[in-house]
Amino acid sequence: MANPAILTVDDDPAVSRSVARDVRRRYGDRYRVVRADSGPAALEALREIKLRGEQVAVMLADYRMPQMNGIQFLEAAMDLFPRARRVLLTAYADTDAAIDAINVVDLDHYLLKPWNPPEEKLYPVVDALLDAWLAAPDEAISETRVVGHRWSAPSYEVRDFLARNLVPYRWLSADDAEGGRLLSAAGLTLDDVPLVVTPDGTSLVRPGEADLAAHVGLTTSPAEDFYDLIVVGAGPGGLGAAVYGASEGLRTLLLEQRATGGQAGQSSRIENYLGFPDGVSGAQLTDRARRQALKFGAEVLTTREVVGLESAGAARMLAFGDGGVIAAHTVVLATGVSYRLLDAPGLAGLTGCGVYYGSAATEAPGCAGQDVYVVGGANSAGQAAIYFSRYARRVHMLIRGGDLRRSMSQYLIDQIAANDGIEVHPYTEVAGGAGEGRLERLTLRDTRTGETRDAEASWLFVFIGAEPRTDWLAKAVARDDRGFLLTGGDLLAGGRRPPGWPLPRDPYHLETSMPGVFAAGDVRAGSVKRVASAVGEGAMAVALVHRYLEAP
The missing domain is CATH 3.40.50.2300 (Response regulator)
Structure with missing residues (x-):
């Protein structure tokens, strides 16, 4: 400074x-x-x-x-x-x-x-x-600053992107004095937000993620054209593969479309991961894994969308959304899953303005003294409910079933039961929402009787299951009827190898229907949806990569 x-x-x-x-x-x-x-x-x-x-x-x-x-x-x-x-x-x-x-x-x-x-x-x-x-001096500020509106979806997207990529930043409301001064200094008005000001004074008006990443120090371009291993997706499975691949001497490239950590990176606290008896936040775990991969020499690229995969002799070719192409001997697909959108009238236009998919931890301080609604009954919903209960007046968990035992770990069920700030509403679903420019009320429906009631609400966080991020693969590799990747023995229908399989051996355990392409984590059919299992599959995929590369 x-x-x-x-x-x-x-x-x-x-x-x-x-x-x-x-x-x-x-x-x-x-x-x-x-x-x-x-x-x-x-x-x-x-x-x-x-x-x-x-x-x-x-x-x-x-x-x-x-x-x-x-x-x-x-x-x-x-x-x-x-x-x-x-x-x-x-x-x-x-x-x-x-x-x-x-x-x-x-x-x-x-x-x-x-x-x-x-x-x-x-x-x-x-x-x-x-x-x-x-x-009484003016404060010197060395981090990135974001000027925006509280109920602005583009402002939320910028904040969420920076937070999930562990980029330090300071949030300034456009209505506050300092936010107004920055807008004035950049020659902008209230209608131009979000404004991002980098530490070197560069002003970015409503930046896209790729532009934002390039200006805040994230790497977006590969250093080489060919690698031993390319890992697609930087959730726990992808990070595990990158760490083990790079540590064992493979030229490793890790590609992530949005932010390292995946859904696990959004978790406020993970308490059942081996070696962390006091728990660890998803952001902390992600940061450690990312730094570990970089220490061993892996390249990590952000905001790179992969839109195609094909075989080209001994190489596996990946196509980027911007038209670029990159190749490797082997590929690990660890693209994870996405939260399903809540199909209820009135909510689609309120995403980022009171309706959020995932924990959206950046919004927690804004919930102070207010009621928060969490939809879902799995571990991610439970972790979010506990986290938001530190800020909110009351957290309402909406679940379609009668209790949480079917889909949530017992340790979370016990914590929720002991937390006076959390109320579980069984047999309840969101039937609709409304608001002028932001969420203001919800319509809730009893799944047994069909009766509805209205509730004032400004905050809704949705965790209603997941869909695999595999549409971009088209017919390149085999998938099940829900889009999850088939691997290993699941490809041997009737004891026969998959159509077009060119090798004299059966597919390895985590190998897809394209030789040299492996799957790890939640994107794989039949996987256990836990952080530890995803990391383990990432490590196991690298062991199978070595076997593939060493085969005659």
Whole structure:
């Protein structure tokens, strides 16, 4: 972070150089002196400083300047840096104007030109102003900043993307003073959000995920054209495959369309994963696994959508959504599953505006003192309910069945039963929702009687089962009737190998109907939907990759 700035602005080149020289001589070791030759140029400099998240301690502006005089400049500058101390440089004839400016722009001091010697007439004034500023300075900000609206779906998508990719950021409401200052510095209005400002001062207006990833330090392009192993999907299965593949010397590339961790990465707390007796959040587990894969030399790419797979002799070719192609000896498909959309009238247009799929942990603080509704009865729903109960007035779990025992681990059932802030509503489903620009109410239906009732609601989090992310594979590999990938023995219908299988051996345990292409984790038919099993399958897939590569 750069030193705080002292800005001087004067249209007379000789005076401008003199002011900057005297200020730099005494304060240059602690402050950065910024010199401008007009009010508009000085405002542009202030906007750049604001976008970079840096500080301005003192502004010294000449009164008599064309286009914009010193008072007008300081008045405009207050909107960007209200805590910076303000000094007007005046001639003796302009002292009345300087005195009037004390009320107009809350002027801290005015200096008569010339001020020689500066040791007597300049430095004592600036010393006092710097001491006053240091007692209550503007905050220096080094992380990415996001300016948006609370009930804006694009704003939510940006925040969720950054949070899931473990990119530190600061959220600023466009309606708050600091959010408004950033919009002004970027030359934008309230209608332009979300605005993302990176630490180097780059402004991104409503950025797409690929553009956002490229500007916040995430890697989006591969370093090579060919790899030993490409892993598609960076959930627990994919991360496990990447760690073991890279650690065993394979040139490994891990591709993720949105964020590492998958659904597990959104979990607020995982308590049944081996080696973490006190539990671990999905984000923490994901971060450790990602850093582990990178340590062993794996490449991790974000926002790369894979849209096709085909065999080309000994190579396996993957096509990207942007038209690019990449190849490898072997592929592990670990694309996981997606939450199903809640098919209820009125909800489709409210996604990101009160209706969320997955835990959306970034929204938890906003739920403070309000009721939260969670749909679903599996572990992910239970973990979310416990997490949101720390913030919400009450968490309502809506389940279609009579209790949680069918689909939830016992340790979570026990925690929910002991939590006074969580209420389970059996035989209940969401029949509809409504609201102007955001969720305001839900219609709930009793699954036994069909009776409905309305409930005021601003927060709905949906966990209603999952669908495999395999449509992009088309007919490249065999899938079951629900889209899950068939592997190993499941491909041997009637004891016969799958149609078109070119090898004299049967498919390996996790191998798909395309030799050299393996599946791991939730995307595989018959898999156990647990983090530990997905990681284990990722590791086992790498062992089978070695067997495939070493075969004659």
